[in-house]
Amino acid sequence: MQLRAADHRILRELSCDGRLSNVELARRVRMSESACLRRVRALEESGAITGYRATIDPLAFGKVLSAYMLVNLDQRGAADEKAFLDVMRCDERIITCAAVTGEYDLILEVAVKDVADLTDLTLDTLLKLPTVRDVVTCLSLRTYKTAGEAAPGL
Numbered sequence: 254m255q256l257r258a259a260d261h262r263i264l265r266e267l268s269c270d271g272r273l274s275n276v277e278l279a280r281r282v283r284m285s286e287s288a289c290l291r292r293v294r295a296l297e298e299s300g301a302i303t304g305y306r307a308t309i310d311p312l313a314f315g316k317v318l319s320a321y322m323l324v325n326l327d328q329r330g331a332a333d334e335k336a337f338l339d340v341m342r343c344d345e346r347i348i349t350c351a352a353v354t355g356e357y358d359l360i361l362e363v364a365v366k367d368v369a370d371l372t373d374l375t376l377d378t379l380l381k382l383p384t385v386r387d388v389v390t391c392l393s394l395r396t397y398k399t400a401g402e403a404a405p406g407l
Contacts, residue, residue, distance in 0.1 A: 254299035259284060263292055264301065268400070271305045308400070311364035316346070318365045319393035323357040324379065325386040333384040340382060346374050357389070 256264075262282040266273060273281070279289035296302045311319065326337070341350045341361075349362040365371045371390065379385050 254295070254301060256301065257292075260292060260296060260301070263289065263296065267293075267302065311348075314364075315366055316364040318367060318371060319396070320363050320365070320371060321391045321393065322361040322363060322375070322379070323389040323391070324359040324361060325356075325388075326358045326384050327386045328384075333382070337382050337384045340378060344374070344378060346370065 259282060263278065266278055266281050275286055275290050275293070278293070279286040282289060284292070293302070311317075327333075341347055346363050346365050347361050348364055351360050352358065353360050363371070363374060365374060375388055375390065379388050
């Protein structure tokens with residue numbers, strides 16, 4: 254699907270607030286309500302919009318520590334890879350996991366209760382997986398922008 258300028262405006266608005274009513278969305282993107290609704294449905298059907306979800310503040314779950322973990326893997330068998338991916342999908346402390354270029358294979362964004370929880374994630378979960386070679390952790394001191402937000406003044 255080739256995106257039009259109006260589609261870009263719709264996507265920008267929905268990425269900031271996925272709960273906008275069609276009436277408000279149409280007003281913001283300067284379209285009629287019916288045309289806006291048709292474009293949103295077309296964007297959903299094309300896969301440009303993959304879904305809607307609530308973004309939960311980790312503090313609501315008592316997770317006060319955020320970190321990024323750089324992970325190197327030993328490329329072994331498919332069974333090791335499956336076990337690793339199962340942990341990535343099922344461990345609720347892991348927010349995102351992405352393959353990256355450079356010195357490390359993956360970067361994980363994690364939210365944990367405290368240093369003991371981070372230690373458990375590192376030593377008792379990740380480093381016990383046969384495919385994980387090493388982990389470097391960077392604590393997040395301050396977040397300037399998250400998905401769907403405009404960056405505040407630095």
